[in-house]
Amino acid sequence: MQIFQRYPDFIADSYEFPAGGKYGEGYYIAQKFGVENPKFGYRFHLGEDWNYVGGGDSDYGAPVYSISNGIVSVIADYGGGWGKVVRVIHKHxxxxxxxxxxxxxxLYAHLYTIEVEPGQMVKKGEWIASIGDAGGAYPSHxxxxxRTVSGAPLGGGYSFSTDGFFSPTKFLIAQVSKEKAIHEDQFGPAAVEKPATAP
Ligand SMILES: [Zn+2]
Incomplete structure (x- = not known):
């Protein structure tokens, strides 16, 4: 991977969650990976929607952390259903x-602010962005x-196939749980007045 030629030793050797700090505290998954969403023609959700348990816009402006050591490949504001996006490549x-x-x-989307530049090395747990609402398109989340393939087209956040994507929480729990037991149920839909929908 060309982007790593300058930093061959910058390895993703440990992980944290993208919101809520080391243990994802206070956050739940409002929409899981791979769910068929009727609003999007029953296509599969290709990511996860992280929401603060306070619901609504209670997480607006909250920090987004890099899940591991990596290199920022893209920052962009796509507007529409995506808003501001940061993409980071990891060498695992x-x-x-x-x-x-x-x-x-x-890939982190719907951001309010972006705190990194393309080509920048980011460390696990580094504050790289803040949670937003894609310019008012959704309740903030x-x-x-x-993604298994780095640099693939942005896409639409939903598809009839999940090829090229994998479940963030499943992966991260497997990596993080060596330090503290975290169960997927912890991230089940919680009672919120205004659950976020995607992408
Ligand atoms: Zn989503």
Whole structure:
């Protein structure tokens, strides 16, 4: 991966959640990965919608953290249903191998502010953006995708296939839970007055 030629040792060797700090405290998944959404022709949701338990716009302006060490590949304001977007590429060690890695991309969307520049190295837990509402398109929330293919087209946040995408929470829980037990149920839909819909 070309972007890593300058920083070959900048490896994603540990992870945190993109909102709520180390343990995702106070946040829940308003819309899970892979859910068929009738508002989008029953296409699958390609990311997760992270919401603060306070509901509504209670997370507006709250920090978005890089889930691991990585390099910012794109910052952009696409307007419409996407708003401001940050994309970060991670170099992840293949388990039980030496010096084998794969690359994947994290995409953070609907942001209020962006605090990083393209080509910048970001560390795990670094404040890279703040949660927004895509210019008023939704109640504020973080739309967060993990992609197996870095640099793929932006897409529409929904598709009839989830190929090229994987479940952020499943992946992150597997990485983080060595330190503290976190269960996927913790991120189940909570009682909020105004659940966010996507992308
Ligand atoms: Zn979404």
């Amino acid at each position: 060690p293949v388990p039980e191998t030496k010096n084998q890695f794969y690359y994947f991309e994290a 973080l739309h967060f995708e993990l």
